[in-house]
Amino acid sequence: MNPSPRRSRIFAASFVVLLVVLFFASTCIGPTVRFAPADAWRGILAMLGLGKPLDVATVQTILELRVWRALVTIGVGASLALSGGFIQGLFQNGLASPSLIGVTGGASLGAAVAVLIVGGYAPRLVLEHIDAGAYLIPLFGFIGAFATTAIVVYLASGGGRTSVTALLLTGIAVNMCVAGLFAALQSLTLANWEVSRAILAWTFGTLDDRTGYHAGVVFTGLALALACIPFTAVELDLLKGGESDAAAVGVDVARLKWTAIFAAAVSASAAVAVAGQIAFVGLVVPHLVRLAIGASHRVLLPLSVLGGAVFLLGAEFVQRWLLGDAALQPGVVMSLIGGPFFLVLLVRERREISAW
């Protein structure tokens, strides 16, 4: 189904407006002070070097922390949704998500290793030269996610071909191995309550205390994935008729798969590396966008980017607004929303699923 250009434009414009409003509102409301919109605007301008900072230096710092938090939330939501769009297009299945190719599990393992290093399990020489764990966790998370995806793709590829079924099954198997290693690390550090608490907390996801470094990581991943859209969108549409049909009309199926996997892996890895495990955004958002505007990837992928950003930032804003200090971690919130949503999808698509 080709989407009506007008309908797509209305959706895109609505997402952009919502995103701007939510971004601004997110800088006004937080766990401590509430900013008047005028003050928040002044603080943002000061942050950009376009005005005088807020009167109290501490208050300016708080506002800047909120701006980084909101930016990282936008980046994470957009990246996860885009990754989900690529994966669903590649697997030709609206129930697929980035965790299938090992991104989430790999990032968790990488982050757990980083926590162990920072928490005192590295050689003394390393420990004495670590300046801040905040940099190490995203780095290791990204390496873990990307390396795990690479292993999945390598093992699923035989004779230069990568079968989608093989990718799915290998992904499940590698995820199991990674989950086992992660559980082993958790088990071995149970006696060290501070380290085990840090590892466990990472699995709930976090968007607190994010800085320019985190924003840099997530938006780099997002930019690399966005750059892949022009090379994959039409081809993913053609893949719907099957790999042979797509090849018959000139699609380089192998190149398409590699590009889509790279885009999905790089965006989701960067997102999970900076924010921990936040499930279901990659499943829910592309699915909803597809229901709204149709399945053409030329529109679906960019709108998933906007939709993901709005979805995560909106959910975060609403729960912080309503719950204040009692706000839950983003991974927990997304699971509470995503789990029932996934069930509804399964029930709705029972007939189609039974034909698999």
Add this chain to the structure above:
Amino acid sequence: MISSSRALFALLVCGLFVGACRREPAPVGIPASVAASVPPTRIVPASSSAVDFVCALVGPERVAGVPEQAIDYSILHSSDQRWAKTPRFYAYQAEPLLALAPDLVVVCPYQSRDTSERLKDGGVALFELGEIANWRDARAALLAVGERIGLKPKAEALVADLDRRVAALVETASRRHAVRAMCYSNFGSQGWTAGSKTTIDEIMELAGVTNVVAVAGREGHQTISFEELITLDPDVIIVGEPLSTPASSAGDRGGASEQLLMHEASLSGLRAVRERRILPLPAWFFATGSHEMVHGAELLSTEVDALLARTSGAAKQ
């Protein structure tokens, strides 16, 4: 008809199975009344707090084993070589504990009820400590343990000494009331602190230091964002000690929390960072749930006094 006979058969099999699995009470070597009157000689303290209480009263000759994690989080962190040969076990599970052939296991209320039941089935006497939220609870627990292991006079003498130390702390506490402190731990994923109803809060109170997290109305161990940290802006931040200090063991062994506080740009405006009032203390300090909190409070008060003297001296210069 067939299905009902199958159901009857299944019921019969289940009944036989349940009957076979029913636990027979294990033969208990010593009757309970006698066991209580004979002082135990193979005691196993099953948690760090229990280790603190038991090892303060008896020597290694009466302790059959200690949990591995207690080495870092209990009185044993700074003990001499006397305890080096005491057997260790990794987790509170029936098999490794029964293998130590204990005649008394001292447990905390949060430890596995299943394991406790299995130990009772094995004929082992259990002594459960109450909830320990403050110094008074710890004091009562120490006396109770002393009574149970037949060392009541020793426990009373120890408590008298602790009371004297607490009184000495209270005497000097007022000069530290103005110090607004909090503890902080962050390994890069999230920051954590402790509010009221924690033993760290009790230690701060004994030392006369104000816990800003508790004053802000927060209870228990909680996550804390940079934004909240900046708003609370304490005078002193207590972190885990880095590895280079001999007394440190588990916990923040790399000194990661201190490194983060000192290097994170958005936290550079914190008073404690600007004035270098980051106070590293050993790992056991953050987890003690026994009378050792008095030791913790003494350590904290000494360190805070030294820090205040240093910073006021620097200000005069």
